Every structure is written in C-alpha cells, then in structure tokens.
Amino acid sequence: MLRRLALATLGVLCLEALSARPVYASDGSWAAGGPPAATGSADFLGESASDDARETASWVIRTGDNQGRPFIIVDKKDTKVFVFDGRANLRGATTALLGLAVGDDSAPGVGDRKLSQIRPEERTTPAGRFDASFGLNLAGQDILWIDYDSALALHRVLDAGTSQHRLERLAPRSALSRRITFGCINVPVKFYEDVVQAEFQGTVGVVYILPETKPIHEVFPGQLAGR
Numbered sequence: 001m002l003r004r005l006a007l008a009t010l011g012v013l014c015l016e017a018l019s020a021r022p023v024y025a026s027d028g029s030w031a032a033g034g035p036p037a038a039t040g041s042a043d044f045l046g047e048s049a050s051d052d053a054r055e056t057a058s059w060v061i062r063t064g065d066n067q068g069r070p071f072i073i074v075d076k077k078d079t080k081v082f083v084f085d086g087r088a089n090l091r092g093a094t095t096a097l098l099g100l101a102v103g104d105d106s107a108p109g110v111g112d113r114k115l116s117q118i119r120p121e122e123r124t125t126p127a128g129r130f131d132a133s134f135g136l137n138l139a140g141q142d143i144l145w146i147d148y149d150s151a152l153a154l155h156r157v158l159d160a161g162t163s164q165h166r167l168e169r170l171a172p173r174s175a176l177s178r179r180i181t182f183g184c185i186n187v188p189v190k191f192y193e194d195v196v197q198a199e200f201q202g203t204v205g206v207v208y209i210l211p212e213t214k215p216i217h218e219v220f221p222g223q224l225a226g227r
Contacts, residue, residue: 034073042084047093050078059223061088065129070199071206072132072154074185076099076125079178079185081154083195092195097157097178097186099125104211104219106150106183110146116184123182126150126220127211133204134197144200147208150183153206154196157186 042057049057053075060066066086073082074096082094100123107122130146134156144154187196199205211219 042088043090044082044093045090047082047090049080049082049093050075052216053078053080053082055083056208056210056216056220056223057082057088059220060084060206065224066206069203069205071208072196074125074207074209076127076210076212077175079175081185081191083199085199091199092191094187094191094195095178097181099123099181099183100179102212104128104177104214106147106152118182125181125183125185125209126152127209127214129220130207130209131204132200132207134200142197144196145207152183152185152187154187154192156189156192170182 040058042054042061044054045056051056053073056073060071066084066088068086070086070091071084073084073086074080075082076098077096077097078091082093083091085091099166101121103121103124106124106126106129107118126147128154130142132146134142134144135148136142144153146154208220211217217223
C-alpha cells in the first residue's frame with residue numbers, strides 16, 4: 001500500500017478518450033489506419049519490432065487470447081510499447097522507460113513498500129499477461145493499472161522534480177538508457193493521451209509484458225506451439 005501511495009506523490013496518471021482515430025507511429029508521425037489485421041498474422045505497419053513482439057502479437061490474433069479487447073505488448077529488451085485495438089490493428093508504438101533492474105518477477109511485497117525501501121535490484125518490470133484498466137490515484141489523476149498488488153502501472157512520463165532527465169531518455173538512444181524506473185512503464189504524454197486512453201477507456205484490456213530472462217513460452221503458455 002505504501003508504494004501505491006507513493007505513486008500518487010510522483011504524479012502517476014491515466015484517462016478517457018475518442019473513437020475513430022489514425023495510427024500514431026514511434027517517430028511522432030501519424031499514419032492512416034488500415035483494415036483489421038489479417039487472421040493469424042500481425043501487421044506492424046512498417047514499425048520496427050522484434051521477433052518476440054511479432055510472434056506474440058500473431059499468437060494473440062490466432063488464439064483470440066485478448067477476447068476481442070484492446071491489448072498492449074511491452075518489449076522490455078527493446079524498451080518499446082505497441083498498442084493494438086480489439087480487432088488487432090496496430091494503433092501506435094513508442095519507446096518507453098522501464099524498470100531499472102533486469103528480471104521478470106516482482107520482488108515479494110514490493111507494492112506495499114515505500115519507494116526508498118526498494119533496492120535497485122528489485123526495480124523490475126515483471127513479465128506476464130495482465131488485465132489492465134484505468135483508475136485514479138489519490139491526487140485524482142488517471143493511471144492505467146496493470147497489476148495493482150505490485151503497484152505496476154503504465155503512465156505518462158514526468159520529468160518535473162527529477163534528476164533523471166526522463167523526457168530526454170525517450171529520444172533515440174540505447175535501450176539500456178531507458179531502464180530507470182521503479183518498475184512502472186512511462187510513455188510520452190501525447191502517446192498516452194492519444195493512443196492508450198483512446199483504446200483502453202471504458203474497458204478492461206490486456207497487457208503482455210515480454211520476458212527478458214525467462215523463455216517466452218514459460219510466461220505465455222501455449223505460445224511455442226502457435227509459432
């Protein structure tokens with residue numbers, strides 16, 4: 001609980017949205033939306049994506065694992081976030097800030113600790129499949145909760161009052177330079193408001209966080225057979 005309260009102090013956020021909208025690309029441009037993704041294969045619309053991200057998206061489509069809901073794929077190795085609508089069309093992609101430590105599990109009780117009590121090696125972004133929805137923090141600001149018990153959320157990147165220069169770290173640099181958070185996923189404000197809010201408002205979507213130390217089929221059972 002203490003860490004959840006600390007999220008409010010940091011200004012962790014999330015909100016509501018629109019209906020028909022174009023696709024937001026990671027270079028900051030907008031591209032025209034296309035038809036629904038083809039069955040069995042994910043279309044990344046020319047966006048750079050790892051094999052694991054592509055195979056995970058295609059697995060979701062083939063199996064219907066998202067149950068017609070919007071979904072997000074978080075590629076920790078590439079520090080990149082992909083947002084798909086309920087029909088598996090890519091709505092946008094961006095680089096993101098992720099947990100400082102390499103690892104695929106949350107430290108025991110991390111969601112109930114003060115941020116100052118979380119050691120650097122415990123600041124992981126855990127891998128897994130999560131049902132995610134919007135909620136408000138104590139300051140009345142919006143946040144996309146991914147896993148409430150471990151205080152894992154996706155929110156706008158905030159730079160004010162920090163010495164980490166988080167906004168600068170989102171610019172084209174090495175993926176390692178974007179591993180700085182306590183575990184939460186930080187995305188650009190415009191991407192958060194124009195893409196994440198637009199797709200997840202009023203529903204419970206799915207977030208797939210790809211592993212970086214575990215085999216992918218261990219995190220998403222059944223995916224190996226679907227390749």
